[in-house]
Amino acid sequence: MSEIVRALVPLDSHSTEAFQTAFGYANAICEKTGATDIIVLTHTKQQLDHTSLSRLLGDGTVRALAKGPVTLGSGVRLHAETMRTLGWPQRKSVLVVYYAETGILDLADGTRNVAGVVAVPDVPGEADDWAKRWGVIIHGEDRKAPAPLIEDEVVVRALTTLSRMVNLSTGVGHPRDKDFANETLRILRAKGHADPTSNIRSWAIRHGWKPEHAVKLEEMSRKIWALKGKPSLASFHNPNERYDRWRRGED
Missing domain, CATH: 3.40.50 (Rossmann fold)
Structure with a gap:
């Protein structure tokens, strides 16, 4: 914190x-x-x-x-x-x-x-x-501990892994980091997880992303969950293995 x-x-x-x-x-x-x-x-x-x-x-x-x-x-x-x-x-x-x-x-x-x-x-x-x-x-209220911004633990683990992998000083500005973020979100979307867009910017800022980069991540999430169908994972490297690691809580 x-x-x-x-x-x-x-x-x-x-x-x-x-x-x-x-x-x-x-x-x-x-x-x-x-x-x-x-x-x-x-x-x-x-x-x-x-x-x-x-x-x-x-x-x-x-x-x-x-x-x-x-x-x-x-x-x-x-x-x-x-x-x-x-x-x-x-x-x-x-x-x-x-x-x-x-x-x-x-x-x-x-x-x-x-x-x-x-x-x-x-x-x-x-x-x-x-x-x-x-x-x-x-002011005027009892202090409360910060509430989880995203309840889905698999999504949180995926975003935590993403935050470790990208350069937080540039966010998704580097093509490689943008691709990694895009793949992360598309895997989550393909696996049926609920749309985290409403809280993803705040989650990212809380976890060290610069606000302007968190906005870019939010925009990417909004576009991916707005897709009419589940995205294809065929071109991604080991998407199922990556997803299983998030699901099991492994790095």
Whole structure:
């Protein structure tokens, strides 16, 4: 499991309560992990300048953030970044993701040198897949262990083998790795397993895939399970033996 601390604040994103709660979590994560910086992450600069977030931060803070980091009373440095400007932080940081949804949370999951992520969705439910992916702290609810994203153990073993075989830094970008992923999914489809597409991206990200590569795997899975008939395995090397190893839980 990742050591990154993740929290979801399912409150009205325009409210003072949501803002104070989100930054309460961010400051607590800084104290716990030794992170020195908090980054307010939005989709665009306009969301910082012309939304309720501007009011919550205060006009003076927003103007100061446009010029660079602001040092808070606690000594933590506050930054403002967008999906376009966010790079890998030089110092251990906590991301406060405002108006959180799948795309911006995938970006957060793919960012290095992050000690924590606090998500404040604008629309209820838009961060639920992310919360399920990690088993995050949900404000106002008891903490639960992360649930299995894919229940079918054979599919999980096949994907685990795939994750060991491909270069996770490039995902299915290399032709050989793309072929291996394609064969893995087609074997599972031919053997009658249920479509894992709805959870395969989150499963892959949880298990070390970069979000953009997990999306490619999701797209491949969707296409394969959309086939009208079971795919042929005739051109694959030892498909039945490979499947039997997944079924028996062997490497």
